[in-house]
Amino acid sequence: MTEQNRRPSRRAGAGRKARTEKRLAGGIAQAIWPGMQGGQYRPLSDTDMKRIHDGALEILVTTGIGEPLPELLDIVLPLGCSMNEYGRLCFPKVMIEDIIAGAAREYTVYARGSRQGQGDIYCNGNRVYFSNSGSAVTTFDSDNKRYRASTMLDMYDFTRLVDRLDNIHMCGDTVVGTDVPNDYEHDMSMVYALLAGTEKPLCLSFRSRGNIGPAMELFDFASGGEGAFLKKPSVIFGGCPIVSPLRFGRENLEVMIDAARLGLVSDIAVAPQSGATAPATLAGTLAQVVAETLSCLAIVNLIRPGCPVTFATWPFITDLRTGSFSGGSGEQAVLAAAAIQMGNYYDLPNSVGAGMTDAKIPDAQYGYEKGLTIGLAALSGANRVCEVGGMMGSLMGCSFESMVIDNEAVGMIQRVVRGIEVSDETLSIETIHHCAVDPGHFLGNPQTLNVMESEYVYPELMDRSPSAQWEAEGSQDLFERSKKVSREILCDHYPNYFGRQADVAIRERFPIKISSDDMRPDNGRWRA
């Protein structure tokens, strides 16, 4: 193709300013929105899904889950579960099928403050939302291209960055505050960072059940007073109650039991690793992760029938050359999508990890691995595609630059998920006739201006300039451009959604390990 062919000199006649004004006037539909319908990608056949389901049930009947807690047995044994000869907790087929049939089909996580309503997320059917999370122990220092230990202050910084990124609909615990070793101080400061930094719906995990109670006080502070949180829960929490293969993990199981008792969503994550803590066959890993996840669904529903659980099958891949986790492979992409298909097979609210690239820097590998894993998770209809924003290095690290890149890329992916509306109007047979017969250009046709905002997403970071312009501007790559944009936000946006008065009360009551000084715009920590 020649440059001439592809770069018509006629312009659409509407500059960005005009479009922005028109959009602000409320007249123009958006091209993407939160909660679009996925499900167009289906790696498994109906027969495959039935076989995986049958396999999972067989595992729960025969093999069961090891190391159940006595307090759990007290609840579930009288209700029909049993112990097998290996001391493992087993679940009858009929019980599991009844529980699936009666389980909550949806839940809502509410936004707070000015985001209320529009920012709520509705986990049901094939609706697709995107969330950051990942509990990375390191943070990427982009100037030196090295990873340093993550801090609690990073958590606040990542959260306020996400607060400004439209396509990340839910905010999670992206990093671990490695500078706060005390579990109670850590969890309270983590909750504080999230609630102070954004009013988007939140997800996180607790290190122990004992921290739930105090956290509920903080939730109430953020929601507007005592008891306010439970009326419109804006935070869901969980963790991995299963240590694969097929054993319970004490702390997260306790958190799940307590959340169920409170009637809150159990936002778990079950993450067996193919070839390491699950079979090396992808089908075997699927059968196991479905069994493990169904066991959690059963427990919550035995404690409190109908209490919502995220069907959170998060199967991971092992690079069998080294035994290491690999987050960005084709195997990961197809396995995660298949896991979501199982969640939708059961019609249960679900989530999955995607975007967990093995790349250590935002490069072509990063883009390929994130594009495939996030794109296919979304197209398979995951209610929540988690681990999306900023994660790098096989979940070991998070990056501010990566967060803004992923936000824009999710916009592209949402446009794909939206698909193509086919109607008499969009088929445009008359417009085609007119433009073909009376040789004009479609650019000048009124339809083009009418649909240019509703049909297309326009990137800000992704470069579409001609190569000569790109060279003249310094031959920059997306990583370099993302540095600038992420720092602009980090220099500018220092929210504290608690408000000053509540903040004082909170700091008196809880050991918040983020100083007020570091939350002031003039603190000098970031330079644009």
Place this chain on the structure above:
Amino acid sequence: MTEQNRRPSRRAGAGRKARTEKRLAGGIAQAIWPGMQGGQYRPLSDTDMKRIHDGALEILVTTGIGEPLPELLDIVLPLGCSMNEYGRLCFPKVMIEDIIAGAAREYTVYARGSRQGQGDIYCNGNRVYFSNSGSAVTTFDSDNKRYRASTMLDMYDFTRLVDRLDNIHMCGDTVVGTDVPNDYEHDMSMVYALLAGTEKPLCLSFRSRGNIGPAMELFDFASGGEGAFLKKPSVIFGGCPIVSPLRFGRENLEVMIDAARLGLVSDIAVAPQSGATAPATLAGTLAQVVAETLSCLAIVNLIRPGCPVTFATWPFITDLRTGSFSGGSGEQAVLAAAAIQMGNYYDLPNSVGAGMTDAKIPDAQYGYEKGLTIGLAALSGANRVCEVGGMMGSLMGCSFESMVIDNEAVGMIQRVVRGIEVSDETLSIETIHHCAVDPGHFLGNPQTLNVMESEYVYPELMDRSPSAQWEAEGSQDLFERSKKVSREILCDHYPNYFGRQADVAIRERFPIKISSDDMRPDNGRWRA
């Protein structure tokens, strides 16, 4: 997640050398192979496809195609086509439907020499192959991060590079030899570069019909003597016989007519651009491109019933802020996949352009845009995903580094296309039971070693090392690593598949604008 959780210290016990030996011994199945079955991603519903089909037929009945050649009219008017009041060639509904019903459902493009058989590509059903192509007028100079004019020698270099890249199954005319302005000299040298540089199946375009005859002589040289080419055609050719919206382009229409007369595959490409040379609505662009492509299918079949045509709907996207072509957007990804779905709706051998990133350098944008567009084209079941290897800058440039990156990324994508085999054996219920009850690790289980080559693709370029190792090795990105690998091949692999004797005869007979000196390994053009 902690480092400890994700990096088990136990190793699978089989190093790369052992695996390679086992594979060479023939005992191990491969994880990916050419021609896998796509079709798992379906952006359009059945109703959508029927409406697009109806719309396309209406366009052909009412609007027709402008500027038909007299020699074309002599053929098609007596067979039932007609001219409308605007002097445009129209096709009756029943004729198009009959032609679709009777059209060739498949074709084979043969490999030559030692690749015969295994390297052939079978375009039918949902089989998926990957091809480079793109006719880029510039080539990326990775040392200086600038684009320079492409040369005929680049064409030889790109071809011999592709010859060494397993996941690019067909080789096409990646660049234009801008140093060879004469059309005859250009086309003959182009054919020479492709046939000398690889024995993979080939696709290319001619600048005029007059060059087909002489090229056939070159094809025979490569295939082993006079008349040998037509017995097992190893090259398909075409171009864009349509200038959108809905007009014929003289030169490529003439090539299509002549190819049909010879009984050869018409490997066309129909590329309207949404909002510029087609409606701004994606559905309208689809209706138009289907109409344009069906008109070509009709013409070929009216000339020679049953002669194979590629259903090559290549709809492109315009960035309506500037009017420029944009190859990497979400809109492009979903539109191309929908176009392929239409080809599979008709059960016609098809192709599409994908991987046409707007990025000017292999960066995160590059990966996201290529991953989504190539991945979804493959999953929608395109027989040939074209423009895959090396293209950058909205098709303006090609890059040696990008070619090796895309080759490896296609391996990931093929793994996704393959999907997940669900059987009693792969479900591994007994293995799961054994490993759960007798707490061992799956890494040590015999099944793991048995399937580690058949279930997983192991990248060579994509980095999976721990971050500390990555930093110690210089914090390189994939672009830097791809430089090294591409240059190793370019320094080492200088094939001339014609053989010395034929080469002498060819150079006497044709104006080959690639010197023999430049095809010698010791020419010093490339340094590792």
